Amino acid sequence: MSGLVLVLTVFLACTVEAVEALTIVLAAGTSRNWRSALQGTAAALLALAVTVAALGPAIGLIPFQALRLVVGALLLVFGLQWLRKAMLRASGYKALHDESDAYAKEVAAARAAAGGGRGIVTDWYAFTLSFKGVFLEGLEVAFIVVTFGNNQGSVPLAALGAVAAVVAVTGVGIAVRAPLARVPENSMKFAVGIMLTAFGVFWAGEGAGVEWPGADAALLVLVPAIALLGLGGAALMRRTSPADSPLGRPAAAPAKGTLT
């Protein structure tokens, strides 16, 4: 896999999660307390950096064959989850994710919550809301950075993709000071689901002892084949989608801890 594909996959996955995290931080900041919301964000980014710094070398110690088997299996499970949800959203069986709606719900919940601070944090609710939002949305990206990076022998390159996404989303977020509702999140999630599934199949297969026809070139068949499966499946499902399809309706804010 070229470095470009590695960076692009991590960038896309991280952009999607960063957009969702930004919505939560904006809600905590505007409706409660900016200082506490930013403290929570900084603490979560620090926790994620420590996770990557600790897991990266630790995973690097696992024998290569076993690493590919375990990492491939996990990426395949994650990829199938992303792809499944993306297909359900694209075909109208699941409501599209809508940042404006998610923002409104987070703001309403934040305004209704009790106040109070702890130590140097003046608003504990804003701090924990931001911390949880950023940490939980970032945890899977941290996993993707560590696993993709280790498999390709380049954790720093994968981290570069993640940092670029965070910088881009933060920059745009500061500029518009609103949830990034125009980011094509649902399409990006589809693309990430395809990439995670394809690389999961490839690496898990190698870990199980398979020799792929064409070696690494098999990915050039796997990626478009899974894309075709996803897009074709979604198109078929759209035909049978109910008349009162939820397509286009705003979705509820994602539950904390969910990945996609």
Next chain:
Amino acid sequence: MKWIRSFALFWYDFVVGDDWRVAAGVVVALGATAGLVHAADVNAWWLLPLAVVVMLGLSLRRAVAAASR
């Protein structure tokens, strides 16, 4: 005890997600692939892509049936 349960539930949600059958299917497909490769000396590269098609199809069928009810 509540903390341990919450911690375990978080990791279950994180790794397994919405449909546990998909995660179980991945484990079974990988086990079968490794078995064919190492025990029967068959280069079963085709099994995982086939399993992806079947698992995704079945999982979506369940989701569509649930949404249509």
